[in-house]
Amino acid sequence: MSTNELGSKADLGVPIPGRRRFLNTAALAGIAGSGLGATVVTARAATNVNAPVKSEVKPGELDDYYLFASGGHSGEVRVYGVPSGRTIKRIPVFNVDPMVGWGITNESKKIMGLKPDGSLKYMTGDTHHVHGSYTDGTYDGKYFWVNDKLNGRLARIRGDYLECDQITEVPNVQGFHGLFPDKRDPVDPKINHTTRVFCGGEFHVPFTAAGPDVKDPKKYACLFTCIDAETMQVRWQVKVDGNMDLCATSYDGKYAALNQYNTENGVVYQDMMEAERDACVVFDIARIEAAIKAGKSFTLGDSKVPVVDGTKAANKDPRTALTLYVPVPKNPHGVNMSPDGKYYVCSGKLSPTATVISHELVQKWFKGELKDPRDTVVAEPEIGLGPLHTGFDGRGNCYTSLFLDSQIVKWNLDKAIAQYKGDKAAQVVLDRIDVHYQPGHTYCSMGETKEADGRYLNSGNKFSKDRFLPVGPLHVETEQLIDISGDKMRLLQDHTAYCEPHDGIIVRRDKVRTKQICELSDHPLAVKSPNDSRIDRKGNKVTVYLTAIAPTYSKTEFTVKRGDEVTIVLTNLDKVEDLTHGFGIQKYNVNFIVNPQQTASVTFKAEHAGMFWYYCTHFCHALHLEMRGRMIVEA
Numbered sequence: 170m171s172t173n174e175l176g177s178k179a180d181l182g183v184p185i186p187g188r189r190r191f192l193n194t195a196a197l198a199g200i201a202g203s204g205l206g207a208t209v210v211t212a213r214a215a216t217n218v219n220a221p222v223k224s225e226v227k228p229g230e231l232d233d234y235y236l237f238a239s240g241g242h243s244g245e246v247r248v249y250g251v252p253s254g255r256t257i258k259r260i261p262v263f264n265v266d267p268m269v270g271w272g273i274t275n276e277s278k279k280i281m282g283l284k285p286d287g288s289l290k291y292m293t294g295d296t297h298h299v300h301g302s303y304t305d306g307t308y309d310g311k312y313f314w315v316n317d318k319l320n321g322r323l324a325r326i327r328g329d330y331l332e333c334d335q336i337t338e339v340p341n342v343q344g345f346h347g348l349f350p351d352k353r354d355p356v357d358p359k360i361n362h363t364t365r366v367f368c369g370g371e372f373h374v375p376f377t378a379a380g381p382d383v384k385d386p387k388k389y390a391c392l393f394t395c396i397d398a399e400t401m402q403v404r405w406q407v408k409v410d411g412n413m414d415l416c417a418t419s420y421d422g423k424y425a426a427l428n429q430y431n432t433e434n435g436v437v438y439q440d441m442m443e444a445e446r447d448a449c450v451v452f453d454i455a456r457i458e459a460a461i462k463a464g465k466s467f468t469l470g471d472s473k474v475p476v477v478d479g480t481k482a483a484n485k486d487p488r489t490a491l492t493l494y495v496p497v498p499k500n501p502h503g504v505n506m507s508p509d510g511k512y513y514v515c516s517g518k519l520s521p522t523a524t525v526i527s528h529e530l531v532q533k534w535f536k537g538e539l540k541d542p543r544d545t546v547v548a549e550p551e552i553g554l555g556p557l558h559t560g561f562d563g564r565g566n567c568y569t570s571l572f573l574d575s576q577i578v579k580w581n582l583d584k585a586i587a588q589y590k591g592d593k594a595a596q597v598v599l600d601r602i603d604v605h606y607q608p609g610h611t612y613c614s615m616g617e618t619k620e621a622d623g624r625y626l627n628s629g630n631k632f633s634k635d636r637f638l639p640v641g642p643l644h645v646e647t648e649q650l651i652d653i654s655g656d657k658m659r660l661l662q663d664h665t666a667y668c669e670p671h672d673g674i675i676v677r678r679d680k681v682r683t684k685q686i687c688e689l690s691d692h693p694l695a696v697k698s699p700n701d702s703r704i705d706r707k708g709n710k711v712t713v714y715l716t717a718i719a720p721t722y723s724k725t726e727f728t729v730k731r732g733d734e735v736t737i738v739l740t741n742l743d744k745v746e747d748l749t750h751g752f753g754i755q756k757y758n759v760n761f762i763v764n765p766q767q768t769a770s771v772t773f774k775a776e777h778a779g780m781f782w783y784y785c786t787h788f789c790h791a792l793h794l795e796m797r798g799r800m801i802v803e804a
């Protein structure tokens with residue numbers, strides 16, 4: 170789009186011939202100032218993974234990676250650039266966000282879920298884990314998923330617009346924490362991409378709303394849930410012992426592993442840390458699906474989702490077992506799969522160890538070739554205090570966050586296995602770096618894919634303390650970027666993260682292919698031309714169809730009656746990249762945006778009589794302030 174075309178668009182709605190020249194100049198100045206005249210980046214060159222890592226992205230340069238991070242109890246997902254640490258986008262998911270109108274437009278409210286009276290069922294959420302869809306063992310950029318630990322939901326984000334398009338509430342689950350997509354089909358070799366998302370329930374619950382079982386924690390259990398990646402429907406669930414925390418899947422699609430704490434079924438923390446070992450539970454996906462197909466399922470509570478029994482007592486015979494409980498030291502936190510697909514690494518939290526479980530030996534156990542679940546463990550190195558999460562560099566090294574030591578520790582998998590076999594001289598720990606302070610999640614560039622490139626590691630630190638200017642009692646968090654390309658780790662930079670990200674993934678920029686302009690045909694109500702702008706009335710329901718083309722709406726005035734239910738349908742007909750319009754109505758709590766070629770709608774009751782200006786809230790043009798109109802509400 171040239172500046173000339175922009176200029177002619179800018180002239181629309183400014184029918185003052187005598188001022189034409191002045192307006193052109195002013196409009197163009199505005200456009201240049203807001204960057205609209207700049208060259209648009211539509212195709213991103215592939216990241217050169219052999220180039221030296223850098224700590225700075227100079228003005229005009231682009232980042233090499235996207236970092237998708239959860240936003241914790243803000244309920245959103247954040248997108249940062251790596252290595253700059255710049256925030257590029259905040260994607261509202263479980264939260265209400267007036268910046269884009271999420272939770273305000275009819276379209277977003279429908280995705281979020283409604284009560285029978287049309288109001289939002291939930292306005293809050295707690296996101297912890299973002300993971301992307303896979304093809305051939307690496308990100309394909311089609312979808313990203315994020316959990317809601319607060320209200321037990323899974324949300325999907327479309328890779329093309331980086332917007333949430335579906336949310337599914339998981340039945341009979343509280344504290345849904347870890348999630349991971351499968352990386353291919355466990356049975357059909359033709360299906361080489363993600364078709365399922367696995368979700369672990371953390372808090373054990375009764376499956377009834379009344380009666381003695383509600384109060385008796387010994388009757389509680391957790392559910393492991395499989396959700397269809399395309400339809401977002403819940404496919405099946407597995408009842409298990411213990412509280413599931415994080416999830417990791419194998420590259421063959423056959424297994425999902427979740428670390429478990431509170432195998433004691435305690436309800437207070439003292440009881441939850443009684444046992445010396447908890448577990449990492451591994452699910453045999455193909456067997457579970459075969460059991461469901463064979464009708465060996467039951468239902469729980471009001472849910473119609475088929476459930477199979479994955480408890481320890483029901484799965485003692487490995488040859489028919491749906492689950493394998495591998496005992497691991499005390500209250501583990503975090504399980505991650507190595508990029509070569511060989512090992513699950515489970516962190517100790519209350520034990521200074523990481524437990525390495527062999528994928529090959531897990532398969533042998535399920536064939537009945539190993540007696541003891543502990544026979545699947547091939548290493549358990551001591552790495553430091555409070556190990557939580559592990560990233561990988563694709564060169565056989567692990568990077569584990571140590572919450573209590575405030576460090577990232579680099580250790581070698583093969584050396585840890587050699588040490589476990591008896592090689593006392595094996596040097597397992599290769600390096601340590603201090604981080605600031607108390608790291609939770611840590612993850613590496615492409616680290617959970619077959620394309621792990623060993624360049625960057627992000628340490629998501631839970632406390633920032635003195636790292637930034639003081640701003641009162643609530644502190645931001647520190648995300649620290651670390652160079653892992655050499656033998657020694659090197660701190661590159663700190664950036665702030667508003668509270669409070671948990672897990673994230675670092676995705677090469679060529680994997681993410683977004684559309685910068687929406688499709689008019691995506692919305693059935695799209696107002697395709699200013700000439701289609703109209704007002705439809707059915708009884709007291711009024712629909713106002715509007716278009717926006719900078720710097721004007723297709724109607725600069727419309728009239729409704731007090732008590733009417735008013736729906737505004739607004740299409741942004743501008744086709745220029747980065748030309749978003751907003752729509753706010755004074756005193757009516759209406760505030761949303763429409764991106765180029767996007768349509769959105771809001772519905773409200775015209776409660777107050779009088780004249781109310783509506784105006785463009787998202788800066789769009791030199792005549793942005795003039796982009797407004799009047800809603801007359803007749804008494």
Ligand SMILES: [Cu+2]
Nearest residue numbers: 750785789796
């Ligand atoms: Cu505008």
